[in-house]
Amino acid sequence: MTKDEVFVEVAAKGFKSNLERADKLFSRLSEDELHREIAPGKNRVVYLWGHLTSVNDLMIPLLGIGERLHPEFDELFLSNPDRKFELPATRPVMAAWDQANAKLLKGVEAFSTDDWLLKHGSVSEEDFAKDPLRNRFAILLSRTSHLAYHLGQVVPAVK
Amino acid sequence: MTKDEVFVEVAAKGFKSNLERADKLFSRLSEDELHREIAPGKNRVVYLWGHLTSVNDLMIPLLGIGERLHPEFDELFLSNPDRKFELPATRPVMAAWDQANAKLLKGVEAFSTDDWLLKHGSVSEEDFAKDPLRNRFAILLSRTSHLAYHLGQVVPAVK
Numbered sequence: 113m114t115k116d117e118v119f120v121e122v123a124a125k126g127f128k129s130n131l132e133r134a135d136k137l138f139s140r141l142s143e144d145e146l147h148r149e150i151a152p153g154k155n156r157v158v159y160l161w162g163h164l165t166s167v168n169d170l171m172i173p174l175l176g177i178g179e180r181l182h183p184e185f186d187e188l189f190l191s192n193p194d195r196k197f198e199l200p201a202t203r204p205v206m207a208a209w210d211q212a213n214a215k216l217l218k219g220v221e222a223f224s225t226d227d228w229l230l231k232h233g234s235v236s237e238e239d240f241a242k243d244p245l246r247n248r249f250a251i252l253l254s255r256t257s258h259l260a261y262h263l264g265q266v267v268p269a270v271k
Numbered sequence: 272m273t274k275d276e277v278f279v280e281v282a283a284k285g286f287k288s289n290l291e292r293a294d295k296l297f298s299r300l301s302e303d304e305l306h307r308e309i310a311p312g313k314n315r316v317v318y319l320w321g322h323l324t325s326v327n328d329l330m331i332p333l334l335g336i337g338e339r340l341h342p343e344f345d346e347l348f349l350s351n352p353d354r355k356f357e358l359p360a361t362r363p364v365m366a367a368w369d370q371a372n373a374k375l376l377k378g379v380e381a382f383s384t385d386d387w388l389l390k391h392g393s394v395s396e397e398d399f400a401k402d403p404l405r406n407r408f409a410i411l412l413s414r415t416s417h418l419a420y421h422l423g424q425v426v427p428a429v430k
Contacts, residue, residue: 113403118388119278122404126412151310151427229277244272245281253285253412260416264423268310 116225120249124220127252130259131213134164137263139206141270146202150265155194157269160262162189162205169212171255174233175248177219182208220252228252275384279408283379286411289418290372293323296422298365300429305361309424314353316428319421321348321364328371330414333392334407336378341367379411387411 113121138146138161146158155163165182166189172180185208188197199205228249231240240246272280297305297320305317314322324341325348331339344367347356358364387408390399399405 115275115384115388116278118403118406119275119282119408122406122409122412123278123282125404126409126416130416154427225274229274244277245284247277247281249278250281250285253281253415256412257285257289257415257419260419261423264420265427268313268424 114225120223120225120228123249123252123256127256127259128217130256130263131168131217134259134263134266135209135213137266137270138209143202145270148269150269155265156199157266158199158202158205159189159194160266161209162199164259164262165205165209165212166190167255167258168216169208171216171251172212172219174251175216175219175223176227176230176233177216181211181215223248273384279382279384279387282408282411282415286415286418287376289415289422290327290376293418293422293425294368294372296425296429297368302361304429307428309428314424315358316425317358317361317364318348318353319425320368321358323418323421324364324368324371325349326414326417327375328367330375330410331371331378333410334375334378334382335386335389335392336375340370340374382407 138157141157146156146161148157149155150157150160162185166185169180169182169185170190172178188199229244229247231237232246232248232251235243235246297316300316305315305320307316308314309316309319321344325344328339328341328344329349331337347358388403388406390396391405391407391410394402394405
């Protein structure tokens with residue numbers, strides 16, 4: 113393994129292990145647990161599941177993999193807080209989560225180490241020239257932390 | 272910047288931004304907020320602050336920077352759950368947090384990119400030869416996620 117490959121492999125492994133942990137956690141929850149609040153008056157667990165689905169779905173274009181699959185979730189889970197809208201049943205959230213993650217992971221598997229250093233999808237060429245840290249690798253790491261952040265909220269609410 | 276430097280810089284920036292976020296959050300909390308539970312019957316905020324202090328303090332030897340500063344915290348915040356012991360006053364926790372982070376960050380600043388690929392302090396030479404991913408860089412990323420995980424718990428409890 114080259115040095116670059118080690119850096120990338122450690123980071124990809126960290127993302128995947130957080131994703132697997134989330135997947136195991138969410139998929140075994142009852143409807144009652146999914147509708148619990150993480151703290152009094154705060155987000156419900158199912159909202160966070162939808163939120164993480166939207167965020168992972170958005171990683172697909174951000175990493176240059178292709179078109180995202182579920183832009184219709186953004187209004188429910190990204191641009192508005194919980195309880196603004198009636199949430200959909202659990203099954204469509206679960207299906208979207210599986211689909212988005214499958215496309216994302218398949219895309220990422222095909223990346224070379226250099227691909228990770230390309231600019232991400234929401235920075236201009238001009239801004240990227242000034243700051244090469246605004247790359248796909250930065251998206252991977254920030255989304256890993258974001259996933260861990262919300263996992264930390266869900267675990268004590270359902271255990 | 273070389274490619275290696277970009278990978279390392281993105282990761283170091285992610286760790287530091289989570290650390291700064293935690294620092295701002297914890298240091299502005301009242302005694303009342305520090306003694307709140309993150310969920311009914313779960314850890315109190317001050318326990319998590321101490322826990323993160325122990326974990327960061329332990330990063331000092333794990334990354335080969337030097338001797339850790341506060342092993343006396345482990346019994347309170349690492350090897351036992353909250354409420355097993357009476358917790359110390361807030362001030363010593365805050366002082367230890369500041370000291371451990373200062374030593375950790377100073378040590379990390381001096382790392383070359385190759386230093387990040389050296390084995391971490393709790394893996395044997397033999398096991399590291401079999402799995403070069405058990406390096407210091409992996410510690411940095413896993414501790415970033417761990418920090419984000421607990422930040423996610425503290426934020427809704429105190430806001």
